[in-house]
Amino acid sequence: MSQVADTVEATAETGEEFDGLRLRGVTKDFATFTAVDDLDLDVPRGSFFALLGPSGCGKTTTLRMVAGLETPTSGTITLAGQDITHDRPYRRPVNTVFQSYALFPHLDVFENVAFGLRRRRQRDVKGPVNEMLELVELTSQARKKPAQLSGGQQQRVALARALINKPEVLLLDEPLGALDLKLRRAMQLELKRIQTEVGLTFVHVTHDQEEAMTMADTVAVMNKGVIEQLGAPDQLYENPESTFVANFLGQSNLIEGRVRSRAADVVTVDMHGIDVSVPAARAHADGELGWVGIRPEKVLIGDEGEALDAPGNTIPGGVVTDVSFYGVSTQYLVRMPWGQELQVFEQNTGRRRLFRHGDRVELSWRPEYAFLLDHHQDASAGAQQGAEE
Amino acid sequence: MIGRWLRERIVLILGLVVLVYTFVPIAIVVAMSFNIPPSRNVYAFDRFTLDNWAHPCIGAEGMCESLGVSIQIGLLATLGATVLGTLAAFALVRHDFVGRSSTNLLIFLPMASPEIVMGSSLLALFVSAGFAGQLGFWTILVAHIMFCLSFVVVTVRARLAGMDDTLEQAAMDLYATPTETFWRVTFPLVFPGILGAALLSFSLSFDDFIVTNLNAGQTTTFPMYVWGVEGKGVPMAVNVVGTLMFLVSIVIVVGGELNNRRRARALA
Amino acid sequence: MSETVRRRGRVGYLLLLPALLWLGVFFVIPFYSLMATSLYDPGGSDFRGYRMAWAWGNYSEVVHAYWPELVRSLVYGAVATLLCLVLGYVLAYAIAFKAGRWKNLMLVLVVAPFFTSFLIRTLSWKLILADDGFVVNTLQAAHLLGADGRLLATPVAVIAGLTYNFLPYMVLPLYASLDKIDHLLIEASGDLYANPFVGFFKVTWPLSLPGVVSGTLLTFIPAAGDFINVKLLGSPNQRMIGNVIESQFTDANNYPAAAALSVVLMAIIVAIVLVYVRRAGTEELL
Numbered sequence: 001m002s003q004v005a006d007t008v009e010a011t012a013e014t015g016e017e018f019d020g021l022r023l024r025g026v027t028k029d030f031a032t033f034t035a036v037d038d039l040d041l042d043v044p045r046g047s048f049f050a051l052l053g054p055s056g057c058g059k060t061t062t063l064r065m066v067a068g069l070e071t072p073t074s075g076t077i078t079l080a081g082q083d084i085t086h087d088r089p090y091r092r093p094v095n096t097v098f099q100s101y102a103l104f105p106h107l108d109v110f111e112n113v114a115f116g117l118r119r120r121r122q123r124d125v126k127g128p129v130n131e132m133l134e135l136v137e138l139t140s141q142a143r144k145k146p147a148q149l150s151g152g153q154q155q156r157v158a159l160a161r162a163l164i165n166k167p168e169v170l171l172l173d174e175p176l177g178a179l180d181l182k183l184r185r186a187m188q189l190e191l192k193r194i195q196t197e198v199g200l201t202f203v204h205v206t207h208d209q210e211e212a213m214t215m216a217d218t219v220a221v222m223n224k225g226v227i228e229q230l231g232a233p234d235q236l237y238e239n240p241e242s243t244f245v246a247n248f249l250g251q252s253n254l255i256e257g258r259v260r261s262r263a264a265d266v267v268t269v270d271m272h273g274i275d276v277s278v279p280a281a282r283a284h285a286d287g288e289l290g291w292v293g294i295r296p297e298k299v300l301i302g303d304e305g306e307a308l309d310a311p312g313n314t315i316p317g318g319v320v321t322d323v324s325f326y327g328v329s330t331q332y333l334v335r336m337p338w339g340q341e342l343q344v345f346e347q348n349t350g351r352r353r354l355f356r357h358g359d360r361v362e363l364s365w366r367p368e369y370a371f372l373l374d375h376h377q378d379a380s381a382g383a384q385q386g387a388e389e
Numbered sequence: 390m391i392g393r394w395l396r397e398r399i400v401l402i403l404g405l406v407v408l409v410y411t412f413v414p415i416a417i418v419v420a421m422s423f424n425i426p427p428s429r430n431v432y433a434f435d436r437f438t439l440d441n442w443a444h445p446c447i448g449a450e451g452m453c454e455s456l457g458v459s460i461q462i463g464l465l466a467t468l469g470a471t472v473l474g475t476l477a478a479f480a481l482v483r484h485d486f487v488g489r490s491s492t493n494l495l496i497f498l499p500m501a502s503p504e505i506v507m508g509s510s511l512l513a514l515f516v517s518a519g520f521a522g523q524l525g526f527w528t529i530l531v532a533h534i535m536f537c538l539s540f541v542v543v544t545v546r547a548r549l550a551g552m553d554d555t556l557e558q559a560a561m562d563l564y565a566t567p568t569e570t571f572w573r574v575t576f577p578l579v580f581p582g583i584l585g586a587a588l589l590s591f592s593l594s595f596d597d598f599i600v601t602n603l604n605a606g607q608t609t610t611f612p613m614y615v616w617g618v619e620g621k622g623v624p625m626a627v628n629v630v631g632t633l634m635f636l637v638s639i640v641i642v643v644g645g646e647l648n649n650r651r652r653a654r655a656l657a
Numbered sequence: 658m659s660e661t662v663r664r665r666g667r668v669g670y671l672l673l674l675p676a677l678l679w680l681g682v683f684f685v686i687p688f689y690s691l692m693a694t695s696l697y698d699p700g701g702s703d704f705r706g707y708r709m710a711w712a713w714g715n716y717s718e719v720v721h722a723y724w725p726e727l728v729r730s731l732v733y734g735a736v737a738t739l740l741c742l743v744l745g746y747v748l749a750y751a752i753a754f755k756a757g758r759w760k761n762l763m764l765v766l767v768v769a770p771f772f773t774s775f776l777i778r779t780l781s782w783k784l785i786l787a788d789d790g791f792v793v794n795t796l797q798a799a800h801l802l803g804a805d806g807r808l809l810a811t812p813v814a815v816i817a818g819l820t821y822n823f824l825p826y827m828v829l830p831l832y833a834s835l836d837k838i839d840h841l842l843i844e845a846s847g848d849l850y851a852n853p854f855v856g857f858f859k860v861t862w863p864l865s866l867p868g869v870v871s872g873t874l875l876t877f878i879p880a881a882g883d884f885i886n887v888k889l890l891g892s893p894n895q896r897m898i899g900n901v902i903e904s905q906f907t908d909a910n911n912y913p914a915a916a917a918l919s920v921v922l923m924a925i926i927v928a929i930v931l932v933y934v935r936r937a938g939t940e941e942l943l
Contacts, residue, residue: 069562089558090561090565090566096562100555102553106577115560116564119564119565400750403747403751404752407751411770414781414785417781418781473679474676476673477675477676481673483664484663486670495681496676501874501878502878503879503882504879505882505884505902506691509902509915509916510684511687512906513916516707517694596774598776599883599884612774612776615780616888619780619889628777630777631773635773638772642765643762646762
């Protein structure tokens with residue numbers, strides 16, 4: 001608790017407003033490549049923050065720099081206003097849940113959890129450890145060795161071992177990566193519950209976009225050492241600012257278009273001869289050319305000439321080339337007159353008929369769902385990596 | 390039916406035959422430890438006795454003294470080789486330095502040199518350095534530390550290299566200083582390797598004859614005692630020592646194995 | 658990320674220094690002394706002292722005088738190594754692929770007998786192979802050995818002793834490389850080659866070659882330099898180079914000759930190792 005007092009004092013002295021984790025201009029060069037490139041990041045105190053990206057994007061390196069396991073080549077890391085860039089790992093109020101858990105195999109569960117308290121010479125160890133074991137529901141396993149536990153139990157020991165120190169920031173390095181899907185879903189809820197309960201700042205590194213979106217308040221999408229976009233999960237999903245984010249988080253149809261006019265609140269784009277409009281707030285391209293983006297589930301599919309409930313953007317002349325029936329929804333691939341195949345997801349509400357391969361259809365969407373991206377970006381960026389997971 | 394049964398197990402059976410073959414001399418050693426030979430010069434089984442076990446030092450003049458020398462040298466050589474070798478293994482796995490490949494070669498060479506060459510080289514050094522008159526306990530010890538060292542380095546290095554170093558990062562992350570990290574995490578995890586290396590060192594040192602014989606001067610180790618009495622009539626008490634060595638090693642290795650099994654069962 | 662990070666700096670050198678010094682002073686420098694001694698004036702002795710004379714003649718003299726022992730050492734060593742390979746391969750294969758849950762126990766049992774003194778074990782063989790012992794009597798009854806034939810004091814006994822004593826040096830590396838082979842590969846070879854022997858020589862044997870190379874070297878080197886087996890089981894007719902070196906040092910006190918023989922033995926072994934390892938294509942072993 002004395003640490004919190006110190007922090008408050010320090011904040012008062014420096015007049016610093018921000019009391020979370022702050023990275024400024026952080027760069028990490030390795031011998032052959034730059035893992036993290038001039039990164040700025042603010043993680044507010046008490047938030048559940050996810051760093052999301054494909055493997056090799058620099059997210060783990062960022063985490064290790066915060067933990068003190070790597071030293072930045074340049075830049076500063078501050079925590080509650082205090083510069084911790086060059087503090088040794090054991091001197092910073094930051095704890096990590098490692099991807100491999102890194103539980104000490106020669107110590108039992110109790111001693112693993114007690115490790116941090118003992119190193120800080122805390123007098124009462126038994127009470128807090130038992131409390132923590134209760135929180136992660138491992139009280140009955142206290143005297144077992146880590147190797148005797150299941151993957152999910154080991155994961156909770158790793159979490160308890162870090163949490164018990166009440167760190168300013170808890171770092172989670174793909175903590176659920178080694179678990180099977182079902183256990184992973186359960187642990188996601190568990191982690192979220194614990195974070196809400198203890199109210200600590202969590203920084204969670206993951207390549208699983210679903211995991212990031214379901215758990216975090218704020219998601220930063222990282223790619224090639226820089227942050228592509230940062231925001232609340234729904235905001236990132238609904239209004240991606242780059243092709244990478246559009247493809248890595250969910251799926252997107254990206255259609256080439258030429259900007260015809262820019263008004264205060266709307267941009268009109270000529271998309272292969274059809275005018276579509278995109279709200280100005282969702283247009284992230286300055287040039288003449290751009291990618292018109294629309295999420296597959298926002299696209300409505302109907303018979304030619306059918307009046308669809310989507311005034312604004314209607315694109316006729318499609319032919320269904322593939323139908324995948326999923327039960328709860330149906331996914332269509334529709335070949336457009338310009339040769340591109342677009343994806344359409346439709347909920348099986350029962351109110352609309354199923355289309356078949358070869359049916360002639362027209363597509364439409366509400367203008368407020370569309371977005372416009374920079375044409376210089378690769379339209380397939382992030383698509384493979386996103387789909388792999 | 391029998392043909393098929395045999396075909397599936399033939400390799401295992403042959404392997405067991407080879408294994409039994411390795412135990413034949415041990416059986417003889419054990420049997421002879423309960424033997425009164427027909428005469429002092431005849432090494433053959435004659436009559437059963439427990440005397441060899443009850444009074445091993447009587448009738449085997451100098452054997453127990455030589456045993457004492459061997460145990461002392463064994464313990465000191467183990468201590469020396471284990472400390473030096475463990476430090477070197479840490480350096481090799483955890484530290485970067487110039488000349489890594491020549492260092493590896495230097496550590497490998499003693500294991501690949503014939504003992505007679507190592508022994509005669511050392512003798513040549515001691516003689517040229519004017520130590521010819523001082524050959525004895527200390528020159529044996531120096532030699533034993535030398536040839537045990539490489540085995541310690543190799544054993545401990547294997548254990549260290551197989552250790553996940555995120556464990557040490559985790560310790561540091563949990564407020565352990567580098568010193569605490571070493572004593573609380575690294576050392577306990579490497580310890581089985583160090584212990585194995587120490588046991589290996591002791592048995593190498595205790596059993597060495599070729600290098601020892603060349604550098605012993607007037608000192609007599611247990612293998613040198615056996616060598617000396619061979620031809621003059623080997624006292625049966627020598628077999629008591631042989632049996633004990635076998636039993637102790639069996640207890641240590643089988644005990645270790647049972648311990649592993651118990652741990653493995655606890656996991657299930 | 659789990660890759661070991663090697664720290665730079667002085668600590669590494671400090672940790673390494675004691676061991677390197679020890680090996681330098683008591684392994685490398687002695688070898689120079691040995692080479693120097695081999696060139697000393699052959700007329701010297703413990704009492705009169707030795708003098709560096711660059712006496713290269715020592716080498717031609719010892720090679721001329723002891724070439725039969727040199728050749729015999731290599732032949733005995735090679736035969737023993739081959740026998741060890743056959744016995745060791747069967748044992749290692751059984752442990753790696755057939756022992757199931759007894760694997761570790763069998764491995765322990767392989768090593769256990771060899772913790773009993775080398776000399777005492779060899780003395781046991783002397784008893785087993787004795788002139789009126791069970792083995793000799795049986796062989797005589799089967800007419801495999803003449804009525805007054807014997808095993809002791811013959812090359813058979815010496816080679817048998819060498820084979821027995823160095824067997825673990827063969828089994829352990831063989832086991833290590835066999836154990837690494839994916840069992841599915843062997844099963845697949847069973848599908849591909851109808852004859853299990855063909856399957857063995859096409860799949861298992863090539864994959865176990867690293868173990869074969871290190872096992873044969875670890876067996877051959879000490880076996881070729883050994884003199885205990887000859888002394889206890891053989892006769893002067895089976896003298897090996899180790900016996901000569903030992904007696905030149907301890908009995909004859911002819912240091913220059915003994916040193917020259919040691920250097921020759923080492924040179925031959927280094928040459929054999931280099932050629933062998935290059936032929937087998939497993940340089941990474943060194």
